[in-house]
Amino acid sequence: MRQRLINKIEPQETLLKGARALASNTIVSDAISMQSLLTDSSISKADWTEGLKYHSKTLTNLLLNDQIEGFNHYLSTQFGSKISESESSKAKKRLSDVDYRPILQDLLQTAILIEHSTIPPYLTALYSIKDGTNASASQIIRSVVVEEMLHMIMVCNVMNAVSIQPSVNRPQNYPTYPMKLPLNVDFYVGLETFSTNSIATFIAIESPSSPLVKAPTSDHETVSTPLFTKSATAPENNLWTLENMKGFIMENVHTIGEYYDVLFFYIVVFQVIAYYTEHGTLPQNFEELNTGGIFTGDPAKQIRPEQYYGSGGKLHPVESLAGVIAVFQEIKGQGEGVDDSIFDVDPSQFEEGAELAHYFRFKEVFHEHYYLGGDYRPFTDENGMMPVTTPPVGKELPVDWSAAYPMKANPKLSDYTNNKELYAQGLEFNKTYRRLLDAIQSAVEGNQKELEKSIMYMYALKEQAVGLMNQPLNAQSNAGPTFEYTNL
């Protein structure tokens, strides 16, 4: 099935108009140009942050929506002005000092952790459903969890493409529950049985962006700070540091989708810097930016579609920026997707064969109805928009909330120390999980064949998890899988 980006972008004309306005310098704008963001050493942290907000949004929207022409135009307006000789050599020197590796390693590993941290909770809820019950709900959770696995592998592909060794099986790669996602969020993710509570958490994980990040619209004109005249008093320093870039995320990023937007922007920035330090000029179009630069990885390490299947969506190998775009489109399109408090009620979202974003899939379970075939006119405003929170009102989706094992929330292996056999069972589960991660690790190190083993481990995981969930721990609750790191 084709991937779909639910993200509703600003109409291209508005963007172009904005960009043209920036270039011709006739109207003032609220954000400094991309060129200044990169080459101007004198901008303040505040300007840098504002610039980041604006450009990460604009650039990401263009590229992740396949607006290559719009992007080229944007580039030419952003990189159009001349850089003085002295500025240029200073900038080049400073930018060549920027090492993208530790920064991208940190941020991409965090992306892997984000994807990884959703998998055990989803699997736990899935396994806790008693066999033969809740077929539709199981199918929906399964469809989401396999996509998270796909995302994890694809982030590994991105890392390999930029010559950074991905890691999935070390102790620090394990999520610890309950936990907060490494973003600006205020809910906890944990290992819980299938219930309205756990599904509500899943909806929160996949939830669309907060109103804090909004695409720039006509409010350009209301800001009166002129372009290129930003706080000249700022000390000359490099703002492109891991600390700043991460800090930006922790403050401004509230959803997984936004995280990928910013991460994507960072990748493009590093690719621009690489181009600049190599050529001494800024790239003028997508083609110049697409290959080379930071994409120095060994193609033999890429996991390819023929090695991965049956798990939601297409796996994209990454050898250039275009590959990164494909990966991020897939991840964003499948996840929460939506980027505004309302979205375009494009009826195609709810058509047969369309892939509903995870957020909506979980809402279907929560509200016990499908979206497909529902009448949403009562929820729709005069512009044909409806709130993302609109519940599904299509065909009934029968859910038996009681047909799940009463598993203790966030169990730890240490909870089982009084029961030798249970402890051994719990340990065995963790070993299987470790073997699964080892197989993935080996695969992303270039032994793609190892991925086949993961199928076997996935079958074993389910059986062992259900075995644990069958064991009473105390009067109220049963044991469950703990997904903790273990030595083999």
Next chain:
Amino acid sequence: MSKTDNKKDVIIVGTGIAGSLIAKLLTDHVFDVEKGKMIHRADAKKSETIREISILMYEAGLEAGLELDSASSMTTYNEYMRTFYMQEAKVPNSPYPNLKQAPSPNVLDIEPIIPPFPDKKGYLVQFGPMPFASDAIRVGGGTTLHWLGTTPRMLPNDFRLTEKYGIEIDSPDSDQKTPINWPIDYNLLKPYYEMAEFEIGVSGDVSKQEYPISESMEQYYGDYVFPMEEIPQSYMDQKIIDGLTGTNVQLNFQTIPLLMVPSPQGRNSTPNPSYGKTRLIKAEALQSGYQLVLDRSEKEEYKALGAVWNPYMGERCEGNASCVPICPVQAKYNALKTLKKALYKMNDNENLQRNPYLEIKAQSVVYRLSVDENEAISKVHVRRYISKEKTDFVEEVIDTSDSIVILAANAFENPKILLNSKYTVIENGQKVEKIVANRSDQVGRNLMDHMVMLTWGLFPEPIYSYRGPGSTTNISSFRDGDFRSEFSAWISPLDNWGWSWPAFSPGSDVSEFLSEGLFGAALRDALTYRLSRQVLFHFEIEQLPNPNNRVTINDQYVDALGIPRPVVNYDLTDYEKRAMEQAKLASDQMFERLEIEDFTQYNASDNNTFVYNNVRYSYNGAGHIVGTHRMGFTPEDSVTNSYCKSWDHPNLYIVGAGNMTTLGTSNPTLTLSAFTIRSVESILTDLETQFKN
């Protein structure tokens, strides 16, 4: 009685693989009014000069089985799974609704017949003397829901048994002999085999196919690969191959070298990169008429087609090992996949949109056709039952004088409907009573099945049975040869599922050891020893057409809706019995060579058993219900022409395995798909004429 007014261009009876293929191919084409030609939807520009083909399909099975949107189809299929898990006897029909309003033949109903009294226990009324041993299911998607999925093509000589081996059979009710060559040959069918293999999604390795034929494999397959790579052969297969490679079997006449080949099959595996892009089955207009081609202009890579409700489920076979009766993830092809492609078409968003020109009426049992003065089929008579529980029904008639009627209801139902359709014409001032499509008196005759003789034993070392799809390897050595002038050819699939078929293992092993007083570790050890060593060989023996093996109807035997039940007369001849004797010889020699301890037992109490040359043989049905409306050369020798079109009526097609002139040694689904696809060329030609008038 209610009348449906809105006219349809095409009426299809049955939603199994034949009906679904036709529906899919017809809905992929539209009529270009300006050019006066049928064109593929992909080549049609948005314009008002396009006319869609309107189609109505009837299905006897339940409504739920035909709701193919994701949510509904998953719910229904899960219900099939649940039923399967609960059933004690996991026979092929076990997961699917057993309907009193549209009953199905079931292997559980088969019992020995004591002539002259028929066996009436199940849906079939069996006069024998040998019970017909196969089942089928009347459900949306038809019997492909529980087929095994093995898809060998027929061999060139299978199409010309008279020409090649001098075999002739009796004409109905006379001593005259009739040839049994097909009106088409292998080479003619070859491109349609490729189309069928594309549509079904066949996995296999062309380069490993080896058959006892005089043609080279280059001639047989040409420059060709299957859409998907081979499903891995099982460990057991490897062990047997190791033991038999390079050896021969000595039959009474001939020494035959053993060829063990991986079976091509309709279940998903890794797409073959050499197959490349996906394809379109497209009609190309000829001077007159159409030719279907496998168009290669598509840009998308070929992709395995997963479950009807979720394309990411079942993209590969997972080895659930319950292909028959049900693949839990739909990695195995079933006709619902094709039907969904007819029912939904890609819209501008590249999502699926319900195709408004195809209507499916479920719970509708077609039981009779009427004929007008031009010998055209003028009406289709239907009984539509209201609910699963009740036998109340609505009588419906649809006017078909301007439509094409296609019977695709299987080799029991098609002749049953035809034989129930009597009409009177005035010839030379005399009233003459006729039966629809039956000028040749061949309707219902030549009922065939493969007789599956099973031999089983214990391998000297563990070969770990019960894993993987039912069969991944077959011995092709006996599929053709000079011996065919004396006895049947056969194919020998190796079976991955232990003794489950002949002995109901592993349950029967548990009972046996329990009754011996074993328990605990000793019981476990005994089971481990036996279950890991169980091997089972099939000998699927070709049955010749025989006019006296037939389906008839009789007013005395009707179902709950008052519709006739198939009355079956059926027997074996020495041609097949002798083949079984020879196959047992082959089995004995192979067992000896592999040091398999033989546990085969044939008993007088078996349902299908006989004594030949003082030795008892028993067999099972293969589920290959074939031959009751054969295609042929002339209106005198057959029911249809090679395009499955009735000789007697200008607007009637009869499609399915019933068209097969002879059976060969292949599982029939692939072949019936191939010639059914070909029949669409003729249907499109007829529609062109219809639309121009």
